[in-house]
Amino acid sequence: MTTMARETAPRAPEAPREADVRRHELAAFLRSRRERISPEQVGLPRGRRRRTPGLRREEVAQLSAVGVTWYTWLEQARDIQVSVQVLDALARALLLDPSERAHLFQLAGAVDPTPAATSPSVTPALRAVLEQLEPFPACLQNSRYDILAYNRTYGLLLCDLDAVPPEDRNCLVLSYTNVQWQSSIVHLQEAQRLMAARFRAAMAGHLAEPAWKMLLKRLRAESAEFREVWDRHEVVAHRTKRKEFVNRHVGRVTVDHTDLWLGPEPGPRMVTYVPADEESHRRLEELLAIASARGV
Template identity: 40%
Template sequence: MPRGDVTDLAAAMRQWRERLTPADVGLPAGPRRRTPGLRREEVARLAGVSVDYVVRLEQARGPHPSESVLGALGRALRLTGAETAHLFDLAGVARPGSGRVVEVVRPSVLRLLDRMQDLPAMLVSARHDVLAWNPLLEALLGDLSAIPRARRNLLWLRFGPRGREGHALVVDGDGRRDTIDRSAVAHARAALGRYPYDAVLRGLVDELVATSPEFAALWAQRPVQEQRLDRKRFEVPGVGRLTLDCDALEVPGDDQRLVVYSATPGSRDAELLDLLRVVGLQTV
């Protein structure tokens, strides 16, 4: 369905209006009604617009609604959050707050991180900012708390000038760096497509294009992620080389990922992960 579909907008407006009763919106029922739902006059009064405006919208010949008018119509029609978002999409208007990366962390996700004491784990935003992590993740990647908040970003740590200092080099399961580089840039491109109005993400990309030849070259190639990289290799000082399974668990609705690293029980990598718990956590 194309964005800004006036025909579907008209049909949705009529459907939402007809499912309501005056009692639903605090209005008297009045005399017998010939049609179900609210009258157009009632919707117009509740939304603070003219009756003619509502009529033209429902007949797919109305003006282009503004964000404020759409918000008022959504409240008048008692739309849910999802329905309000759909209303904005049908009108071809950016949703309030859309195009911006969610940075708020759910308390339930933080509790989940607290429970993960035996596996390195971190919460990553669509912008690749590391929003939260557990001590074992810091033992694996390095002291994240020492990094300024604005630079606590996986793209910056991978491509930024001096960004990798003090942090483990991460490559894929076969020891190749280029596959992860390409995957990271592909994810950054996809994120910018989802969040075109996120000034922080745009600024990060522009800075990396200007300062990192590797990032700039990959960005120009417009890579598309084709497969998930489910194994990564780390060179950790004091521990050595360990290859871990990588699983990214989506946080529904927030476009965040809970990234968890683990090893096959009884494997050498599991032994090294045990060593990391002992050696690494003493220095975190």
């Protein structure tokens, strides 16, 4: 009995999975960024026997506080999990600019927990609206209370916002950790409680997102007052509210707070403070004059 071999058509090569492509792109990107940085740029000695262009892998691992083997696996496109904390450390160690940082997180399939100094949602038209509202303080915020952009009056209303690092420009963080911001709010404890309750209500739709979890973790770690308020499990919705501030430049200011939503869903919004009386209006004009004179 003769057995005939069954002919089979050659199998077409399988298309690489998207995850594989991302890992190889990530590996190549990390290598390219590492090789362009000199040791002197990050405060490391060059030494005599350096053959690698730029930084060595172990130096990036040291600067990022991760294991050398683990970082090597990253550059070898191994299938390993990368946390947003590690990506943040790598971005800082490799001196990535905002565009490069965004590319790093996109290749890793992660959400950047740190708001950038600029945001795609902050268009030139929106910046123009902020300027036209002056002397009324106004800013753009997302649903996590990150301050994405602001006009000159808002920049000096509660503190010198330009002096605050971009990663700390978050109303919740400032209201619970920044002494100057806190001292400017007349009814501080009530404001803190309402903000935490609104944040809890908004977070219900973002429980699995790293940026939200990292913000919550930071607030709980840095503020005992926040931990106490958060553990009450209070929830409130956004609403218009009259607020009182004591500005260090012009004194007491009373304003009506309004959220102008920029889309159909509660997300990015323009926050406006309209003076509630003539004296507050005059003082806001004075504050704008101060900001303009300082070049803010």
